[in-house]
Amino acid sequence: xxxxxxxxxxxxxxxxxxxxxxxxxxxxxxxxxxxxxxxxxxxxxxxxxxxxxxxxxxxxxxxxxxxxxxxxxxxxxxxxxxxxxxxxxxxxxxxxxxxxxxxxxxxxxxxxxxxxxxxxxxxxxxxxxxxxxxxxxxxxxxxxxxxxxxxxxxxxxxxxxxxxxxxxxxxxxxxxxxxxxxxxxxxxxxxxxxxxxxxxxxxxxxxxxxxxxxxxxxxxxxxxxxxxxxxxxxxxxxxxxxxxxxxxxxxxxxxxxxxxxxxxxxxxxxxxxxxxxxxxxxxxxxxxxxxxxxxxxxxxxxxxxxxxxxxxxxxxxxxxxxxxxxxxxxxxxxxxxxxxxxxxxxxxxxxxxxxxxxxxxxxxxxxxxxxxxxxxxxxxxxxxxxxxxxxxxxxxxxxxxxxxxxxxxxxxxxxxxxxxxxxxxxxxxxxxxxxxxxxxxxxxxxxxxxxxxxxxxxxxxxxxxxxxxxxxxxxxxxxxxxxxxxxxxxxxxxxxxxxxxxxxxxxxxxxxxxxxxxxxxxxxxxxxxxxxxxxxxxxxxxxxxxxxxxxxxxxxxxxxxxxxxxxxxxxxxxxxxx
DNA sequence: GCCGTTTTCGGCCCGACTGTTTTCAGTCG
Ligand SMILES: [Zn+2]
Numbered sequence: 306x307x308x309x310x311x312x313x314x315x316x317x318x319x320x321x322x323x324x325x326x327x328x329x330x331x332x333x334x335x336x337x338x339x340x341x342x343x344x345x346x347x348x349x350x351x352x353x354x355x356x357x358x359x360x361x362x363x364x365x366x367x368x369x370x371x372x373x374x375x376x377x378x379x380x381x382x383x384x385x386x387x388x389x390x391x392x393x394x395x396x397x398x399x400x401x402x403x404x405x406x407x408x409x410x411x412x413x414x415x416x417x418x419x420x421x422x423x424x425x426x427x428x429x430x431x432x433x434x435x436x437x438x439x440x441x442x443x444x445x446x447x448x449x450x451x452x453x454x455x456x457x458x459x460x461x462x463x464x465x466x467x468x469x470x471x472x473x474x475x476x477x478x479x480x481x482x483x484x485x486x487x488x489x490x491x492x493x494x495x496x497x498x499x500x501x502x503x504x505x506x507x508x509x510x511x512x513x514x515x516x517x518x519x520x521x522x523x524x525x526x527x528x529x530x531x532x533x534x535x536x537x538x539x540x541x542x543x544x545x546x547x548x549x550x551x552x553x554x555x556x557x558x559x560x561x562x563x564x565x566x567x568x569x570x571x572x573x574x575x576x577x578x579x580x581x582x583x584x585x586x587x588x589x590x591x592x593x594x595x596x597x598x599x600x601x602x603x604x605x606x607x608x609x610x611x612x613x614x615x616x617x618x619x620x621x622x623x624x625x626x627x628x629x630x631x632x633x634x635x636x637x638x639x640x641x642x643x644x645x646x647x648x649x650x651x652x653x654x655x656x657x658x659x660x661x662x663x664x665x666x667x668x669x670x671x672x673x674x675x676x677x678x679x680x681x682x683x684x685x686x687x688x689x690x691x692x693x694x695x696x697x698x699x700x701x702x703x704x705x706x707x708x709x710x711x712x713x714x715x716x717x718x719x720x721x722x723x724x725x726x727x728x729x730x731x732x733x734x735x736x737x738x739x740x741x742x743x744x745x746x747x748x749x750x751x752x753x754x755x756x757x758x759x760x761x762x763x764x765x766x767x768x769x770x771x772x773x774x775x776x777x778x779x780x781x782x783x784x785x786x787x788x789x790x791x792x793x794x795x796x797x798x799x800x801x802x803x804x805x806x807x808x809x810x811x812x813x814x815x816x817x818x819x820x821x822x823x824x825x826x827x828x829x830x831x832x833x834x835x836x837x838x839x840x841x842x843x844x845x846x847x848x849x850x851x852x853x854x855x856x857x858x859x860x861x862x863x864x865x866x867x868x869x870x871x872x873x874x875x876x877x878x879x880x881x882x883x
Numbered sequence: 884g885c886c887g888t889t890t891t892c893g894g895c896c897c898g899a900c901t902g903t904t905t906t907c908a909g910t911c912g
Pocket of ligand 1: 717
């Protein structure tokens, strides 16, 4: 039982207390305890073994009891009691933008609302606007939030989908009848969200027995057969679709299950033009199977370079593959570091040195620290004295370890409502002290598209700005980004030589891959930034690499795939305009 | 619920923004 898990229970207790309408400071105490646990330098197990839990500042009798119980048994009776008391539906309502625990409590007690359906009914009937503290606008926002929730209900983000795929692939590959099993569909193409997990297995025999066991997996809800050679189950709320084929048909089956439809259609046309026929079972010359047990063989038989799964979106990749014009795509191994990493100086959960060591472990040559700026007060944004302290620590690190891992001094500066960068109004040129500046919008999401676009374009007028951070502000499956004329921003960024971040957090993946061909064509550089708040978060750059590949990007387009000296030169050139 | 003592209970709490108000509660990053 790790401290993160225990902290999550404490956080949920706090949320449940708030939903129940308890006095706010009690809930706060549980949240404080959760943070205290996260920031614990020491191992939780040894602390408990020594009976010193209570010595941790922020843990008192009640919270320490919960920690101890969760650590020993995996659950907390207090937590479970609250779960029984508070309707499950109330937790779901927290995902509706504009609704927090207080308002949900009010909705529950005044209108008996305990689910998304209840909420929708009440909003449609106009009952919510009548409540004190609520109004017409709030009611509208609630309906918008419900619609978004409904629209995205069957979708999953990549980490969850990949974990489900891995679990079932392991199960398939352990089966003696399975020759080969692979993921396919949108997951394999690297889409930011998927409506399910597609798997293809090559099997000895007809696979009927395997499909039978697949739909009655003990860990899944009972599934169903969808065709002679296919079935689907739901596992942890995710739909998993499996097709089984004989080994000689695997290449074509995998290709079809991977898609996209547009890509496969383009391949079919290409086959037809060569007098061949491509279907989900093979590539055919009349009745004769063209040898294509693997995908590569099919592409080659069609006179094409192999198209990486990420590019198979029907956007000219087949023509490019025929002309030998496919880009050499970025790989994870190309990365030499990354920027936009948080530490305990602001809201990170790992210290600067822990993050630096984690970067070393990954074989990186440099790391860009970028904590929050002072406007992000809640996130512990850096005040001027914090900046000085952090820069001293970075200088000391570089003096000692800079030959192995160089730390760049960066900051995630808020783009304020008027388009100024945080710190920009001060007498001394604070932003000048940094090697790079990531500019991000964290407030005033409600403005119009014109205002938001002007605000971000204005931020780019500050010559210190190096990268635009999570440009559209979207949170996948939580909310759309704010309204923004991305094309205009790209145009302005190109003119001013500002780079754009591929925020690699799996809930952001922002700027989206769909923009990157246009952006790179205008010479805009990408930075694959993990926005990491702990060491494990650094590995999110892998999701960012997928986005870059979907955007047809290669090493030259991605700043953190460059050598240390090149990055230094890039930053210096940006600063030179100041 | 936890802290910190002014040892027995009062104070805790980041600030901008929004929508609801007509001075502020609630949400959010
Ligand atoms: Zn941010």
